[in-house]
Every structure is written in C-alpha cells, then in structure tokens.
Amino acid sequence: MQIDVKALGKVGVLMGGRSAEREISLKSGAAVLAALRRQGVDAHAFDPAEHTLSELERSGFDRVFLILHGRGGEDGTLQGVLELMGIPYTGSGVMASALGMDKWRTKLVWQGAGLPVPAYRLLDPRSDFAAVERELGLPLFVKPACEGSSVGVSKVKTAGGLRAAYAEAARHDALVLAERYLSGGEYTVAILGDEAHLEALPVIRIVPATEFYDYEAKYFRDDTRYLCPAGLSADQEATMRDLARQAFAVLGCRGWGRVDILLDEQGRPQLLEINTAPGMTDHSLVPMAARAAGIDFDALCLRILASARRDADVE
Numbered sequence: 001m002q003i004d005v006k007a008l009g010k011v012g013v014l015m016g017g018r019s020a021e022r023e024i025s026l027k028s029g030a031a032v033l034a035a036l037r038r039q040g041v042d043a044h045a046f047d048p049a050e051h052t053l054s055e056l057e058r059s060g061f062d063r064v065f066l067i068l069h070g071r072g073g074e075d076g077t078l079q080g081v082l083e084l085m086g087i088p089y090t091g092s093g094v095m096a097s098a099l100g101m102d103k104w105r106t107k108l109v110w111q112g113a114g115l116p117v118p119a120y121r122l123l124d125p126r127s128d129f130a131a132v133e134r135e136l137g138l139p140l141f142v143k144p145a146c147e148g149s150s151v152g153v154s155k156v157k158t159a160g161g162l163r164a165a166y167a168e169a170a171r172h173d174a175l176v177l178a179e180r181y182l183s184g185g186e187y188t189v190a191i192l193g194d195e196a197h198l199e200a201l202p203v204i205r206i207v208p209a210t211e212f213y214d215y216e217a218k219y220f221r222d223d224t225r226y227l228c229p230a231g232l233s234a235d236q237e238a239t240m241r242d243l244a245r246q247a248f249a250v251l252g253c254r255g256w257g258r259v260d261i262l263l264d265e266q267g268r269p270q271l272l273e274i275n276t277a278p279g280m281t282d283h284s285l286v287p288m289a290a291r292a293a294g295i296d297f298d299a300l301c302l303r304i305l306a307s308a309r310r311d312a313d314v315e
Helices: 022-038 053-058 077-085 094-101 103-112 129-136 162-170 215-219 234-250 285-292 297-306
Strands: 010-014 042-046 063-066 120-123 140-144 154-156 176-180 186-194 197-200 204-207 225-227 255-263 269-275
Touching (some): 063 077, 063 297, 103 234, 129 140, 129 162, 162 176, 186 285, 197 234, 234 269, 285 297
Antiparallel strands (some): 140 154, 140 176, 186 204, 204 225
C-alpha cells in the first residue's frame, strides 16, 4: 500500500487528555508520533489537557491521529469538535465513537442486529443484588459502562460480593453492568478499513496470569500471554473474524478498531466490547495482530493516518 507522505500534510497526534486512561494515551501517542516521524510525516504532539481548543483550531493541522483513550477523546465529543473545525481525524465518527464507548448501548445495538452477547444486567442502587447473582451465576464481572482499560472492573466470586463491586464501579460511572462469566477463553480481533472493505487481522488469544485481564495485565505486566495463532481451527478463526467485522460495521465504525470476544462453555463466540481508539503501546494488541499479518508498526500508523476523514466526508 503506497502512501504519499507529503500529501498527508501537517499532522497532529492528539494524546493525553483528562480521562482515567491519560497515562496509556501518552504512551500510545509517543509511539505513534515516533513512528510517523520516522516515515517523514510532519507530525506534532497535541495534548488537549495542556492546550485549548482554540490552539487546536489555529494549529494548521491538515489531519489528526486521534489516540486519546476514554472519555473526552474516544466518546465522540472531540470527534464532534473536529467535525466543526473541518479537520479530518482517524477512527470512527461521532455516533460510532459515542456508541462504542458505552458498553450497554453497544450491547443493545448488537442484540438488535441479532449478534451474540453474554447475559448481563444493568445495576443501580436499588437493584436486588442477590437476585442478579443467582440469575447470572458466579463468578461474574461488574464494570462501569463508559470506561475503558478495565478501569473499575471487578470479578465477583462469592455470594454477597456484588454490592461492593457495584459501589466500586459506580465510583467511575453512574451506569454499571453485571455480566455473566464465560470460561471458554478471551480473544480479540483488530479491524482495519471502512465500509467498502473491512479487514479483520489474525485473532489473538489473551491468557492473563492475573485473576482477569485487568489494567496492570494490559499495560505493565510481562507475564500476560498473547497467542497468535490463537489455537483455533480454521473454521473457528474465520467465524470469529467475520463476527468482529459484523460487530464493527453495525455500529458504523470506520478506520480501525478492536473487537473483544469471549467463548462460552460450548465454544460459541460472544461479543464483549469494542475499542474505537485502541492502545498503541509496546503491550498493545492491534500492533501485535498487524505484525502477524505482515504489517510493521510504522506501516500500521501510516495506514491508519491515511484513512483519516470526517463524517461530513462520507457520502
């Protein structure tokens, strides 16, 4: 894939921000910035937590690589700002970004399209926690609906533990989900492209050494195992990739992203969540899947950058 670097113009790498995932965004952004500069791109770091939106508008950026994780960057808000400024940006548009950040509404859309998701319940302070434990079974997972990187996630293993797990998740978001535990393994599928052609990269199986794939396991521990090839049969791999493409497309996503999938006890894939601005650190999964497909990190960053556009550009 030949990309005219000069035609990309002046590029802003939007990183950092004010979300709970700021630290990871800075690591991702630094890696992307270095890769783009190695390829001769006129790339510049821009941290919305340290610079105003007026400065962004005056920056003269021809396009931006949006590598902000979490609220304020991955949830459609900054995408809307960039639409108004007329600056093309990487990744999904306003609606798809907002949907993808909200795990509950993502599940509703997937269910509406007939795609499989694990059993779950929405929690609030008046919930019958004991009844939810009985219905979903133990162990189960509790998570804020609108956070990423496993922020605020707990695994409830004993009866009576759901109330405390809810309280912890509610510190991060008023909307909290309880979700059935599936024991068949955790997998992820990176997606590149747009409506005309969505490419699902090789499946990665995630095997954490910790209780589950938490924040530390994702970004800092070196004992998390990533298997690619994932140990699936050819038919299972194809089915999982196809499911990820469907999940990505039905939300209206574009450019790039990552779909997380669980297998149930019968080996059936169930959609967990989507990441519309995934990590690009040395522990991140999209670069890992790209390498397995023969795409090195610099080429991956260039390809994502070249796909930058606005909702207004979509016919």
